[in-house]
Amino acid sequence: xxxxxxxxxxxxxxxxxxxxxxxxxxxxxxxxxxxxxxxxxxxxxxxxxxxxxxxxxxxxxxxxxxxxxxxxxxxxxxxxxxxxxxxxxxxxxxxxxxxxxxxxxxxxxxxxxxxxxxxxxxxxxxxxxxxxxxxxxxxxxxxxxxxxxxxxxxxxxxxxxxxxxxxxxxxxxxxxxxxxxxxxxxxxxxxxxxxxxxxxxxxxxxxxxxxxxxxxxxxxxxxxxxxxxxxxxxxxxxxxxxxxxxxxxxxxxxxxxxxxxxxxxxxxxxxxxxxxxxxxxxxxxxxxxxxxxxxxxxxxxxxxxxxxxxxxxxxxxxxxxxxxxxxxxxxxxxxxxxxxxxxxxxxxxxxxxxxxxxxxxxxxxxxxxxxxxxxxxxxxxxxxxxxxxxxxxxxxxxxxxxxxxxxxxxxxx
Numbered sequence: 001x002x003x004x005x006x007x008x009x010x011x012x013x014x015x016x017x018x019x020x021x022x023x024x025x026x027x028x029x030x031x032x033x034x035x036x037x038x039x040x041x042x043x044x045x046x047x048x049x050x051x052x053x054x055x056x057x058x059x060x061x062x063x064x065x066x067x068x069x070x071x072x073x074x075x076x077x078x079x080x081x082x083x084x085x086x087x088x089x090x091x092x093x094x095x096x097x098x099x100x101x102x103x104x105x106x107x108x109x110x111x112x113x114x115x116x117x118x119x120x121x122x123x124x125x126x127x128x129x130x131x132x133x134x135x136x137x138x139x140x141x142x143x144x145x146x147x148x149x150x151x152x153x154x155x156x157x158x159x160x161x162x163x164x165x166x167x168x169x170x171x172x173x174x175x176x177x178x179x180x181x182x183x184x185x186x187x188x189x190x191x192x193x194x195x196x197x198x199x200x201x202x203x204x205x206x207x208x209x210x211x212x213x214x215x216x217x218x219x220x221x222x223x224x225x226x227x228x229x230x231x232x233x234x235x236x237x238x239x240x241x242x243x244x245x246x247x248x249x250x251x252x253x254x255x256x257x258x259x260x261x262x263x264x265x266x267x268x269x270x271x272x273x274x275x276x277x278x279x280x281x282x283x284x285x286x287x288x289x290x291x292x293x294x295x296x297x298x299x300x301x302x303x304x305x306x307x308x309x310x311x312x313x314x315x316x317x318x319x320x321x322x323x324x325x326x327x328x329x330x331x332x333x334x335x336x337x338x339x340x341x342x343x344x345x346x347x348x349x350x351x352x353x354x355x356x357x358x359x360x361x362x363x364x365x366x367x368x369x370x371x372x373x374x375x376x377x378x379x380x381x382x383x384x385x386x387x388x389x390x391x392x393x394x395x396x397x398x399x400x401x402x403x404x405x406x407x408x409x410x411x412x413x
Contacts, residue, residue, distance in 0.1 A: 006178045007411065009251040010089030010239030012081040013351050014191075016052035016232050016338050020084055024348070025355045027337070028363045029384055034338055035215040035230050040195050047211045048204045050218050051195045052232035052339030070133045071146070072111025073233070077344070078143035078191035079150065081235040086151055086187065089239040090251060093152045100183050102155030103144045104174045105237070106166030106190035108343030108398070111138030113196050140343075143191055155183045163398030164303070165262075166190050167236065167346025168406050172260035174240050175406075184242045189347025191235030200231060206270070208307065216367045219340075221304035221333035222311045222379045224372035229305040232339025236347030238354070255354040256409040258292060258391065261285025265401030271309055272397060276317030279303075282403035283321045283393060290407050292391055295325045297407075299362055299392040301353045302379075304333025305340055310397065312374040319377075330387065332365045332380040346396040350406060353394040357410045362387050 011021040016034030018024030027034075034052045043049050054077065059068050062080045071079070082105070093101070114137045118130050136142055141159035148157045156177060160169040167190030174186035194200075203209045210228035212218040219230040246253060263285060265278035272279065287294060303314055319326045334352050341348055356363060361384060368381035394406045 003179050004181060005243035006175050006240050006257045007243050007246050008238050008254040008257065008354050009241045009246050010085040011254060011351050011354065012084030012088060012237045013235065013348055014054055014057065014077045014081050015234040015348055016054055019054065019057050021351055025352060028334055028352055029361060031364050031366045031382065031384060032337060033215055033366060035218050038195060041197050046200060046204070048200050048209045049213060050215055050230055052230055053195055054234050070137065072114045072137045073193035074107050074111060074191045075143045075146060077193055077233065077235040078105055078237065079146055081189065081191065081237040082147045082187055085237040085239050091185065091239065096185065098152050098154040100155055101153040101185040102157055102177065102183050103148045103153050104156070104158045104160060104170040104186060104188045105144040105147060106160040106170040106343045107140040107143060107192055108161065108163045108166050109192065109194050110140035112194045112199050114138050116196050116198050147187055151187065153187065162402040163400055164340065164342050164345055165396040165398035165402035165404040166343035168350065168394060168396035168404035169262060169346070171238060171346060171350050172262055172404055172406055175257045175260050178240055178242050184245050186240045187237060188240060189235065189237035189350065190344040191347070192342040192344035193233040194342060195231050195233050203231065210306065219306045219336050220367050221302070221306045221336050221365055222372065222375040223368050224370035226306045226308060226311060228307055230339035232341045234338065234341050234348060235344050236351045238347070238350055253411045255357045255411050257406065258409040259286040259290030259407035261289060261405040263403050265403065267401055270399050272313040275320065276313035278401060278403050279314055279395065279397055280317035280320040282405045283317065283395065286393065286405040286407040292407065294322045297391045297393055298329055298387065298389045299356060300329060300331045301349045301392065301394040302331050302333045303395045303397045304335050304365065306335065314395065314397070315375045315377055326377060330362045330380050331377050332363055334363055336366045346394070346404060349394050353392050353408050357389050357392055357408055360386055360389055
């Protein structure tokens with residue numbers, strides 16, 4: 001079967017820098033930092049004091065109050081972003097074949113907030129007092145399941161759980177599903193909300209989080225003084241659609257999904273392979289999948305977590321794949337603004353990459369100050385800029401050695 005072309009026709013996002021895709025992208029273009037002192041719990045006794053929380057979001061303005069109480073926060077954020085993306089696409093399910101429309105939404109951890117609250121209840125009141133909604137609230141696939149129910153999508157419904165690569169795996173798997181003829185429309189992306197005592201404590205104990213007190217020196221990807229990532233929360237969701245179907249209904253097209261790579265380091269449970277070998281192979285996969293030469297890529301939305309090992313290894317991987325062209329393309333990490341959304345990161349960063357292509361604009365790596373000899377590419381430091389972008393990559397690399405790379409193409413109409 002001939003491979004079909006796949007385009008993006010809807011975007012939705014709830015992030016630490018905006019509660020819609022448009023607001024989040026405007027803030028990213030302006031270089032807004034979404035990192036601040038944690039307000040979701042008392043950080044007394046915690047080394048980590050900062051996170052990138054979603055701000056001023058009234059969930060009940062978007063979801064039925066009674067139903068929202070039966071959802072973990074990651075599901076709430078996923079559904080709000082999904083509703084925006086679906087509305088943005090202009091799809092009318094009365095005119096669609098529901099069996100050809102599906103969902104793939106990722107969450108790395110699921111309802112950690114509910115696990116904590118229900119555990120506290122059980123330890124004080126007894127385990128027979130746990131909410132009957134406990135299991136459906138915490139399982140990571142529930143965001144996908146609820147989205148399918150809400151929008152009437154009866155095709156493939158799945159949840160990718162590949163840690164911090166999950167959001168990109170969800171978009172890539174949805175792309176392949178449409179490209180290879182198994183569906184026509186897919187709602188895809190990811191969401192996460194783990195700014196909780198257990199989430200912060202767990203990542204802190206493994207020395208993964210920044211303990212900086214200054215929000216401007218906490219999430220500083222590729223900076224010589226980086227010391228760990230900053231936990232973020234939110235969700236990013238896209239509507240992918242087979243090209244001819246999108247054109248036939250007059251859909252607005254943001255960008256084309258051109259290629260996808262997915263592999264595993266098979267090296268270590270948390271550390272990347274030396275020199276970013278797995279990430280390099282994954283980027284090569286995405287390029288080969290699209291039949292695109294490395295020198296056609298003008299921008300990479302990097303995984304760029306602000307940990308020493310990730311940023312150095314990702315830089316090395318980019319050099320391996322692109323050779324001399326690595327010094328000509330732009331690389332930036334929007335995690336400098338949003339923090340790290342774990343399973344939601346790939347979805348949000350796919351939204352940003354699609355909009356970077358639409359607007360021909362490179363978002364900055366903000367708060368960059370100190371050069372690192374191991375990280376010596378053009379990271380678009382501190383100030384975004386207009387630039388011609390033909391193809392753009394979005395990288396996501398997760399614990400367990402999971403790698404996912406998405407290649408997007410500028411839509412010229």
